Amino acid sequence: MLSAESAALVKATLPAVAGALDEITARFYAAMFRDRPELLDGMFNRGNQASGDQRRALAGSIAGFATALLADPGARPDALLARIAHKHTAVGVTEDQYTIVHKYLFGAIAGVLGAAVTPEVAAAWDEVYWLMAGALIAQEARIYREAGVAPGEIWRPWTVAERREETPDVVSFLLRPADGRPAPAAKAGQYVSVRTRMPDGVHQLRQYSLSGDLGGDLRRITVKRVTGTDGGPDGEVSELLHGTVRPGDELTLSAPFGDVVLDESDTPLVLASAGIGCTPMVGMLARLAATGSTRPVLVLHADGSPDEHALRTETRELTGRLPGARSVFWYDRPGTAEPDARVGLMDLDGLDVPADATVYLCGPLPFMRAIRTRLLRRGVPPRNIRYEVFGPDLWLPDTTA
Ligand SMILES: Cc1cc2nc3c(=O)[nH]c(=O)nc-3n(C[C@H](O)[C@H](O)[C@H](O)COP(=O)(O)OP(=O)(O)OC[C@H]3O[C@@H](n4cnc5c(N)ncnc54)[C@H](O)[C@@H]3O)c2cc1C
Numbered sequence: 107m108l109s110a111e112s113a114a115l116v117k118a119t120l121p122a123v124a125g126a127l128d129e130i131t132a133r134f135y136a137a138m139f140r141d142r143p144e145l146l147d148g149m150f151n152r153g154n155q156a157s158g159d160q161r162r163a164l165a166g167s168i169a170g171f172a173t174a175l176l177a178d179p180g181a182r183p184d185a186l187l188a189r190i191a192h193k194h195t196a197v198g199v200t201e202d203q204y205t206i207v208h209k210y211l212f213g214a215i216a217g218v219l220g221a222a223v224t225p226e227v228a229a230a231w232d233e234v235y236w237l238m239a240g241a242l243i244a245q246e247a248r249i250y251r252e253a254g255v256a257p258g259e260i261w262r263p264w265t266v267a268e269r270r271e272e273t274p275d276v277v278s279f280l281l282r283p284a285d286g287r288p289a290p291a292a293k294a295g296q297y298v299s300v301r302t303r304m305p306d307g308v309h310q311l312r313q314y315s316l317s318g319d320l321g322g323d324l325r326r327i328t329v330k331r332v333t334g335t336d337g338g339p340d341g342e343v344s345e346l347l348h349g350t351v352r353p354g355d356e357l358t359l360s361a362p363f364g365d366v367v368l369d370e371s372d373t374p375l376v377l378a379s380a381g382i383g384c385t386p387m388v389g390m391l392a393r394l395a396a397t398g399s400t401r402p403v404l405v406l407h408a409d410g411s412p413d414e415h416a417l418r419t420e421t422r423e424l425t426g427r428l429p430g431a432r433s434v435f436w437y438d439r440p441g442t443a444e445p446d447a448r449v450g451l452m453d454l455d456g457l458d459v460p461a462d463a464t465v466y467l468c469g470p471l472p473f474m475r476a477i478r479t480r481l482l483r484r485g486v487p488p489r490n491i492r493y494e495v496f497g498p499d500l501w502l503p504d505t506t507a
């Protein structure tokens with residue numbers, strides 16, 4: 107609970123802090139990685155550092171949390187914290203590291219805002235930080251417990267049992283535990299982190315959704331090769347996985363994490379994806395098929411063309427096994443492989459979306475924004491719309507406000 111004195115000071119300084127958050131977080135990461143380079147090796151994603159997305163996600167979450175506390179001093183914006191807590195457990199964050207982050211973050215705040223940060227102002231923001239940290243630490247402890255792992259001890263070796271070329275740009279890896287222990291249970295929609303050693307010796311983590319329910323100890327991830335655009339470099343981990351990983355090789359995977367999971371009610375479902383955003387949806391669809399679900403399910407997917415649509419045949423086949431399911435695809439270049447497909451961007455015209463549906467979205471942000479707006483207009487309440495972002499979530503403060 108934020109004290110009344112601190113609330114007044116946070117309110118008075120929020121515009122200044124929020125306005126300087128970009129500079130504050132840039133300084134924070136620079137100083138922390140200078141002193142603690144081990145965090146950049148094997149924990150932080152250097153692609154997200156280079157693009158500034160991680161910095162913006164951190165800044166947005168702090169401003170969002172402070173704003174929520176000012177509206178209600180006892181607030182715990184669950185969606186905001188759950189997303190971060192799951193990401194933190196998926197990279198192995200531990201409680202002691204909150205003290206390190208605190209040190210560098212507050213050093214950066216003082217450095218950027220200078221004399222405006224009186225001891226009272228610093229103490230008020232300290233309270234915000236530790237309320238947020240305390241809530242995250244508690245959620246992370248629960249998530250580690252539920253995953254059956256000790257805090258930070260998330261890694262296990264897996265063997266690549268099979269490699270499948272899904273499309274010219276997408277490859278699936280079927281994996282089996284290499285340590286003889288059973289595969290950990292996963293909820294449909296969850297992801298794992300893959301830990302790779304890059305050619306320069308630095309370890310990098312990336313998350314990949316579990317893209318199927320293969321039964322037994324087999325797990326599958328489906329990876330799209332990221333090609334650099336506008337002069338940017340090619341994606342380093344996806345390139346490495348595409349270029350070098352073959353059956354029999356070993357990969358290091360985290361336990362499964364992620365809060366965007368298939369709910370277990372019997373309400374109608376809408377699974378709407380674009381591009382490689384199909385992966386968690388196919389995971390959910392497979393779980394529905396494996397459990398003989400009779401829920402009404404609308405499977406919607408948009409892609410460049412049928413040839414680029416990863417797991418397309420499987421999506422059709424799984425939909426066909428569910429008595430209440432129907433699928434509709436949209437392509438920019440439809441071709442002949444999917445005669446019933448629609449042309450262009452996904453719309454919801456002519457589709458019956460029940461107002462009590464639970465909706466899962468996954469794809470590029472502009473796609474998810476457009477579909478969410480249409481769903482809200484159709485009367486679907488915001489709390490029923492769940493989404494997964496394949497990068498730092500820059501949308502969260504807007505959708506939880
Ligand atoms: C929860 C979650 C689930 C996911 N599930 C999947 C999935 O199922 N399948 C899938 O394929 N992906 C998935 N992703 C995305 C995946 O984790 C990676 O982000 C993706 O594979 C790209 O990683 P990379 O290392 O290849 O690219 P990176 O090297 O991280 O590059 C990413 C982008 O940043 C740009 N960039 C990098 N460095 C610089 C620089 N110095 N200057 C300018 N631009 C730069 C690159 O050009 C590229 O466009 C998921 C992500 C999340 C968070």
Ligand code: HEM
Nearest residue numbers: 149150151154160163164167193197203204207239498499
């Ligand atoms: C109150 C303190 C903290 C806040 C508010 C915070 C906030 C965030 C946010 C918003 C994200 C992005 C989540 C997403 O993907 O959408 C994130 C990711 C991450 N956080 Fe934190 N965090 C905090 C503490 C820590 C600590 C103590 C560590 C450990 C050193 C840490 C390490 C990371 C890492 C490694 C990622 C993933 C980065 C990436 O993949 O680019 N965070 N955090």
